[in-house]
Amino acid sequence: MKLLVPVKRESRIALGVAFFIFFVALWSFLSLSGAVPKHFLATPWQTLVSGWNLFATQGFTHDVGMTIWRVVGGFVLAAVIAVPLGIAMGVYKPIEAFFEPFVSFARYLPASAFVPLLILWVGIGEAQKLTVIFIGCFFQLTLMIAMIVSGTRRDLVEAAYTLGCKDSGVIRRVVLPGAAPEIAEALRQVLGLGWTYIIVAELIGASSGIGHMITDSQALMATDHIIAGIVVIGLVGLLSDVAFKKVNQHLFSWSLLR
Amino acid sequence: MSRLSIRGVSKTFPGHKRNVPPTQALLPIDLEVGDNDFITVLGPSGCGKSTLLRLVAGLETPTAGEIQLDGTNIVGAGADRGVVFQSYTLFPWLNVRQNICFGLREKGMKLSEQREISDRFIAQVGLRGFEDHFPKQLSGGMQQRVAIARALANDPKILLLDEPFGALDNQTRVLMQELLLGIWEQAQKTVMFITHDIDEAIFMASRVVVFSARPGRIKTELAVDLPHPRHYTVKTTPEFMALKARLTEEIRVEAIAADH
Numbered sequence: 216m217k218l219l220v221p222v223k224r225e226s227r228i229a230l231g232v233a234f235f236i237f238f239v240a241l242w243s244f245l246s247l248s249g250a251v252p253k254h255f256l257a258t259p260w261q262t263l264v265s266g267w268n269l270f271a272t273q274g275f276t277h278d279v280g281m282t283i284w285r286v287v288g289g290f291v292l293a294a295v296i297a298v299p300l301g302i303a304m305g306v307y308k309p310i311e312a313f314f315e316p317f318v319s320f321a322r323y324l325p326a327s328a329f330v331p332l333l334i335l336w337v338g339i340g341e342a343q344k345l346t347v348i349f350i351g352c353f354f355q356l357t358l359m360i361a362m363i364v365s366g367t368r369r370d371l372v373e374a375a376y377t378l379g380c381k382d383s384g385v386i387r388r389v390v391l392p393g394a395a396p397e398i399a400e401a402l403r404q405v406l407g408l409g410w411t412y413i414i415v416a417e418l419i420g421a422s423s424g425i426g427h428m429i430t431d432s433q434a435l436m437a438t439d440h441i442i443a444g445i446v447v448i449g450l451v452g453l454l455s456d457v458a459f460k461k462v463n464q465h466l467f468s469w470s471l472l473r
Numbered sequence: 474m475s476r477l478s479i480r481g482v483s484k485t486f487p488g489h490k491r492n493v494p495p496t497q498a499l500l501p502i503d504l505e506v507g508d509n510d511f512i513t514v515l516g517p518s519g520c521g522k523s524t525l526l527r528l529v530a531g532l533e534t535p536t537a538g539e540i541q542l543d544g545t546n547i548v549g550a551g552a553d554r555g556v557v558f559q560s561y562t563l564f565p566w567l568n569v570r571q572n573i574c575f576g577l578r579e580k581g582m583k584l585s586e587q588r589e590i591s592d593r594f595i596a597q598v599g600l601r602g603f604e605d606h607f608p609k610q611l612s613g614g615m616q617q618r619v620a621i622a623r624a625l626a627n628d629p630k631i632l633l634l635d636e637p638f639g640a641l642d643n644q645t646r647v648l649m650q651e652l653l654l655g656i657w658e659q660a661q662k663t664v665m666f667i668t669h670d671i672d673e674a675i676f677m678a679s680r681v682v683v684f685s686a687r688p689g690r691i692k693t694e695l696a697v698d699l700p701h702p703r704h705y706t707v708k709t710t711p712e713f714m715a716l717k718a719r720l721t722e723e724i725r726v727e728a729i730a731a732d733h
Binding site for chain 2: 370371373374375376377378379380384388389392393395467469470472473
């Protein structure tokens with residue numbers, strides 16, 4: 216192994232798959248050998264079968280759909296406000312001075328701790344789930360975007376002024392296109408954050424969703440269902456991540472040039 | 474007719490922290506640049522020559538004095554003063570043609586016209602066939618050629634260049650000097666070129682302005698009467714050598730002063 220030298224595509228895939236195999240092997244060993252009792256840790260095969268049954272007979276597709284809709288809904292609401300606000304903060308320093316201290320503080324408020332409050336305020340309906348995701352994503356996203364926009368290359372801004380741009384032209388033709396790839400990357404990371412909050416929101420006061428299924432299964436000691444639920448979240452999260460990455464690479468191919 | 478006129482212009486940068494005194498970058502400067510003049514501003518690094526260019530470009534405001542272009546006071550940056558920077562400032566998300574058309578599009582020019590003008594300048598800087606390349610796919614010299622084309626496409630009254638070839642290797646730099654001089658000989662533009670390279674300063678200039686060490690002021694001005702069109706072989710003529718010997722002496726004194 217040499218420092219910082221990239222590996223070939225084939226070996227990269229092989230290595231990545233190898234760890235999954237190792238992981239499943241370890242899991243099989245722990246559950247099949249009896250090192251961990253079956254009712255605490257279901258075997259991989261049993262998890263797979265239960266996962267299939269969840270989709271086939273217990274309407275789990277509806278739960279997954281509800282969870283995706285909540286994550287995406289809360290995330291889009293957060294993005295719609297955070298993107299313009301973050302850009303305004305990055306470009307206009309008085310606006311940043313006004314919002315930044317509060318947003319930095321609010322970022323550390325744990326979104327999951329708001330669940331009981333939100334149930335009091337907006338009930339146990341969809342609004343509560345969307346708000347949790349919104350709180351979890353919004354402050355983080357705003358700060359990230361403000362920072363990205365603050366990092367706009369000054370020399371490019373100056374070049375644009377000398378080419379006849381006014382402030383609005385500089386924002387539209389230099390700041391936004393320059394920051395776009397990083398903003399898209401920030402959105403991708405924060406969407407991932409949304410997935411970690413949704414389950415907490417669904418653990419209390421939900422009648423559908425992956426988190427709801429997991430709480431129900433806990434009461435029944437159905438560890439196979441719980442693990443299947445967790446794996447599904449991982450897979451959906453991974454899929455949305457890869458899709459996001461592909462779209463970004465397609466839209467901002469210039470930023471990948473070396 | 475005098476195009477650019479700099480009268481009593483000085484610049485002091487405030488100290489950012491307490492106990493840090495303000496930096497006086499430029500002592501009051503008077504300089505007249507005539508129509509179609511090619512002046513080079515020569516000085517040791519840190520002497521404030523770039524500050525002078527940034528003041529003319531409108532990217533900084535003078536602490537005192539006034540700068541006029543064709544009798545109008547300069548307030549802020551504008552398309553009438555084209556700038557080529559030392560760092561590579563092409564927009565990385567735009568290809569060569571889009572970079573060159575940047576200012577034209579800002580003016581709201583018709584696409585067909587933009588195309589016509591960009592074609593002309595792409596040809597002039599020898600980048601035909603590279604229209605669709607992105608800046609990162611070009612060498613440093615090519616990027617600076619695009620930057621020159623981008624500034625010229627806007628048809629500015631004056632072209633300001635801040636050590637544009639400073640980061641290039643020696644061979645490329647010499648070729649770029651010939652290219653820029655060739656464009657100037659054809660197009661007749663007013664040019665102000667900042668450099669710390671004596672050969673470069675003499676080769677392209679109709680007049681060399683020598684700066685003192687910081688705080689910068691104009692130490693000497695020297696007319697360069699070498700005939701046009703100039704070929705690179707002019708650098709070995711006795712006239713060139715004499716100018717070089719004189720400027721070397723002037724700059725040496727300042728470099729020593731700057732170092733102490």
